[in-house]
Amino acid sequence: MPCAYEMKEALGDGHKVTVVNEREYFQFTPSNPWVAVGWRTRESITFNVKGYLAKKNIDFIAKRVDKVDAAGNELTLEGGETLSYDYLVIATGPKLFFEEVEGAGPHGGHTHSICTVDHAELAYGDYQKLLEKGSGHIIVGAMPFASCFGPAYEFAFIVDADLRKRKLRHKFKMTYVSSEPYIGHLGLGGVGDSKSMLESELRNHHIDWIVNAKTTK
Incomplete structure (x- = not known):
């Protein structure tokens, strides 16, 4: 637009x-x-x-x-x-490719996405069910071939904040899983002191992490 x-x-x-x-x-x-x-x-x-x-x-x-x-x-x-047309501008945005990892994606798979508002609404529906259950393990991250990692960190901290507001954070284990070679890489080789800063924030919010991970299924 x-x-x-x-x-x-x-x-x-x-x-x-x-x-x-x-x-x-x-x-x-x-x-x-x-x-x-x-x-x-x-x-x-x-x-x-x-x-x-x-x-x-x-x-x-x-x-x-x-x-x-x-x-x-x-x-x-x-x-x-x-x-x-006489002149064409292509502004397509990303093409989501859940089929690269077996079982991935909100439609026919077993993972959620926040890439579209439709996906986010589906995620919220299951998030509410998890809250009703009262405990569990929440995994947030980015799979192989991802190129934009910032939103994964953001969403992990948002979920952490929401659980704290509900006074439920202590009942949920959280893990950040990423194909990045290290925390704070962000697909850019790091930005300033992003490695130590994000590691510190994840520790402070009691979020475990697994990096350099190739999710295959």
């Missing part, structure tokens, strides 16, 4: 700008971890896109793009509809 806004401002009304997205809504992804523990709801972190784009005279199509014909300057949308 920021790209569409800036392009429309730069080009003016003499040019047509169209946003194509498979969903009708925009979600503020950084708030997904809060949804997974009940601190936020879907309604508080999403909004319908069309109205906001229309205010800037930007068209919107809520359909998935199935094919890009670069030579013909044409998109094939869900259902077979085609859309021609």
Whole structure:
């Protein structure tokens, strides 16, 4: 959306700008971890896109793009509809690849995700069941092929904070599991003193860790 806004401002009304997205809504992804523990709801972190784009005279199509014909300057949308263009900006975001690890993922697997608001809502449903149970072992982390590790640390500390607010933290064991070679690597070789800082914070919050781990199943 920021790209569409800036392009429309730069080009003016003499040019047509169209946003194509498979969903009708925009979600503020950084708030997904809060949804997974009940601190936020879907309604508080999403909004319908069309109205906001229309205010800037930007068209919107809520359909998935199935094919890009670069030579013909044409998109094939869900259902077979085609859309021609003069200039194409691709801002796809990540493609989730749960099938790389057997048993992973919230749909047909045995793990949860906070990558989308739908996933976060599913996670919250099972989190509530765990709270009702009253005790257990919570594992948070990142599997092989992950490239963004910050949210995993963030979510571990969010769960820790939520359990403390509920006065239940002492009843749950927590472990952070990651494919990083060491705590604080973050997929970047570390950032400043991130190794010792995050190790210290994990210890202070009684969160165990396993790193350099290749989860296979």
